[in-house]
Amino acid sequence: MSYKSNKKLKKAIKIILLFIVVIVLFFILNPSEEDYLIKDLNKKSSIYLEECNNVNDNYLKILKIMYPNEEDIEKFIKNNITYTITDREVIDSNSMNISYMSFYVKVSINVKSYNYANAYKNAVLKTNEFINKNNSLNREAIQKYFYEQLEKEGQLIIQNNQMTTNIVYRCSKEHEIGGSKMEIKTYIIYPLPNQKNNMDLVNAMLGGLVEEMDRTKLPEGVDLEEIIIHKE
Numbered sequence: 262m263s264y265k266s267n268k269k270l271k272k273a274i275k276i277i278l279l280f281i282v283v284i285v286l287f288f289i290l291n292p293s294e295e296d297y298l299i300k301d302l303n304k305k306s307s308i309y310l311e312e313c314n315n316v317n318d319n320y321l322k323i324l325k326i327m328y329p330n331e332e333d334i335e336k337f338i339k340n341n342i343t344y345t346i347t348d349r350e351v352i353d354s355n356s357m358n359i360s361y362m363s364f365y366v367k368v369s370i371n372v373k374s375y376n377y378a379n380a381y382k383n384a385v386l387k388t389n390e391f392i393n394k395n396n397s398l399n400r401e402a403i404q405k406y407f408y409e410q411l412e413k414e415g416q417l418i419i420q421n422n423q424m425t426t427n428i429v430y431r432c433s434k435e436h437e438i439g440g441s442k443m444e445i446k447t448y449i450i451y452p453l454p455n456q457k458n459n460m461d462l463v464n465a466m467l468g469g470l471v472e473e474m475d476r477t478k479l480p481e482g483v484d485l486e487e488i489i490i491h492k493e
């Protein structure tokens with residue numbers, strides 16, 4: 262290869278690399294709507310979990326029993342959630358009497374997390390079987406057995422990477438930051454008009470645990486508060 266040809270090749274490579282860098286920077290500096298929404302979901306997840314704790318703290322107590330070595334259960338939950346924005350549906354709000362925006366985009370959010378619901382269900386079923394096979398059990402023995410089963414099932418879903426995906430629906434709202442000269446547009450998550458709380462999203466974050474605890478009640482004689490206090 263001649264000197265001129267080699268020089269042209271190097272120049273072409275530099276141009277291609279520069280072009281790639283420009284494209285990468287463009288996507289970094291111009292996040293997509295999905296990137297904004299996922300960032301907003303991650304930011305608000307602590308608020309949703311706090312709301313859940315105010316409504317029924319038994320959900321987080323279950324997680325504390327599953328993972329007794331985790332000092333910050335809420336952080337543990339947040340670190341093991343993946344959000345994906347899928348379907349979008351633009352709907353005119355004039356006919357729906359929504360005053361805070363002229364239109365909204367209904368988005369479908371796939372929330373992937375550990376299958377805490379399955380771990381809970383298995384622990385309850387095994388404890389009920391244990392109770393049925395042993396007629397003379399006292400309350401302490403039942404609670405100890407349930408604690409052990411719940412912790413064991415919780416560890417199993419992590420070891421076997423048992424994940425589950427729940428779908429929730431929210432509104433994507435365009436949000437402006439700054440003045441007219443330095444205006445930046447982002448996107449944030451809002452409840453849909455008929456949504457009064459975030460329990461469906463909390464349920465998805467907890468791997469379906471909220472719905473499972475409604476369906477599958479605690480074994481007879483089990484008090485979560487007593488178990489946690491006894492173990493601490």
